[in-house]
Amino acid sequence: MIPVAPLTLDVGGIVVAVAAPDPWRPRLAARYADFLSSGAAGWHVAVRAGWHAEPKRRSFVEHGETWTRFGYADFGGWLDLAGRQAIVALASDEHLLPALERMLVYLLTQALPQDAGGLLLHASGVMRQGQAHVFVGPSGAGKSTVARLASGYGQVLCDENIVLRLGAAGPEAVSTPFWGQATPETAARLRLSAPLSALYALQHASTFSLTPLTPAQAVLVLIDSLRIAVEQPARASAWLAAAKNLLAQVPVYRLSFRPTTELWDFLANPHSAQPMP
Amino acid sequence: MTDSGKRVPAHHSRTASRIFSGEAVVITPAENKVRMLNPVGSRIWELVDGSRSVAEIVVVLTSEYDVDPQHAQRTTLELLDALAEKDLIVWN
Numbered sequence: 001m002i003p004v005a006p007l008t009l010d011v012g013g014i015v016v017a018v019a020a021p022d023p024w025r026p027r028l029a030a031r032y033a034d035f036l037s038s039g040a041a042g043w044h045v046a047v048r049a050g051w052h053a054e055p056k057r058r059s060f061v062e063h064g065e066t067w068t069r070f071g072y073a074d075f076g077g078w079l080d081l082a083g084r085q086a087i088v089a090l091a092s093d094e095h096l097l098p099a100l101e102r103m104l105v106y107l108l109t110q111a112l113p114q115d116a117g118g119l120l121l122h123a124s125g126v127m128r129q130g131q132a133h134v135f136v137g138p139s140g141a142g143k144s145t146v147a148r149l150a151s152g153y154g155q156v157l158c159d160e161n162i163v164l165r166l167g168a169a170g171p172e173a174v175s176t177p178f179w180g181q182a183t184p185e186t187a188a189r190l191r192l193s194a195p196l197s198a199l200y201a202l203q204h205a206s207t208f209s210l211t212p213l214t215p216a217q218a219v220l221v222l223i224d225s226l227r228i229a230v231e232q233p234a235r236a237s238a239w240l241a242a243a244k245n246l247l248a249q250v251p252v253y254r255l256s257f258r259p260t261t262e263l264w265d266f267l268a269n270p271h272s273a274q275p276m277p
Numbered sequence: 278m279t280d281s282g283k284r285v286p287a288h289h290s291r292t293a294s295r296i297f298s299g300e301a302v303v304i305t306p307a308e309n310k311v312r313m314l315n316p317v318g319s320r321i322w323e324l325v326d327g328s329r330s331v332a333e334i335v336v337v338l339t340s341e342y343d344v345d346p347q348h349a350q351r352t353t354l355e356l357l358d359a360l361a362e363k364d365l366i367v368w369n
Binding site: 063214216217218220227230235236237241244 | 290291292293294295297298300301302304306309311313
């Protein structure tokens with residue numbers, strides 16, 4: 001039998017080899033086409049069939065010092081942070097993509113601060129005039145809405161998960177292939193990056209306004225968007241160290257907005273905003 | 278300086294923290310809590326390093342703030358005792 005080479009993905013600079021049975025490879029290759037890499041993998045993920053949820057524990061996420069494991073009705077996984085490897089098991093083929101993406105999000109959330117001084121954020125990102133604007137907030141805050149409003153005004157990096165890292169020229173936002181479910185028709189899954197203009201903590205309102213946040217206030221907003229990053233003291237410490245480096249160089253605002261494309265004019269010139277009559 | 282001034286506080290191993298522009302963010306994963314300390318509390322948190330005594334922390338504070346040593350020690354001990362009650366620091 002000829003061994004099958006894994007697919008190697010590069011997301012935000014973290015290179016992951018994904019080993020999957022032959023019949024699943026075309027779906028994975030198509031889904032992540034723009035993220036395929038010839039780089040040397042620092043992490044290895046094996047995907048296989050054969051998940052059987054525990055009847056009394058259909059949904060759980062647990063963290064040890066060097067591992068994370070999770071289980072849902074249709075898939076589960078084990079992430080070995082010390083061994084830099086993971087296993088994902090599926091109840092059936094249809095869960096291949098959500099199962100792998102859940103694992104990759106957990107992996108990147110914890111690997112990025114330690115390996116690359118970066119952060120994976122629960123955020124949407126839009127590139128306009130060569131600059132990235134990144135929008136964070138809990139579910140319902142408007143991340144997907146902002147991504148939809150970008151049609152014709154900018155390039156959406158992703159509507160659900162964005163990587164922040166320090167590039168050669170300073171902080172940058174990097175796209176991920178992990179899009180949300182709200183607008184599947186708009187999911188581009190392109191590997192893109194741009195210098196980071198600003199981070200915005202979204203808040204629905206009847207008018208547009210920007211309020212600067214202190215770095216500590218910004219940290220609270222970012223942590224609330226993805227708590228899994230800080231589930232153990234060592235990982236929390238690495239996350240805070242990465243956040244400190246990045247936030248020292250990036251303005252962060254509370255952005256009150258109403259869901260119209262006026263948003264882009266406002267962000268281009270926030271001081272010209274007029275209150276609603 | 279009283280005996281309490283000789284006590285040496287240290288961050289609890291279950292915490293992770295950083296100072297962001299003078300404000301301390303302290304995470305306790307076991308409780309799933311994130312705390313932001315006020316400016317004076319942040320400075321005291323920053324000075325807690327497992328080797329400085331309360332008296333030594335008070336000396337630094339009185340050099341930086343317009344405060345008499347007795348008041349500074351009382352405030353420092355109150356804060357550190359409160360942090361110890363929450364298992365954010367331990368006494369060495």
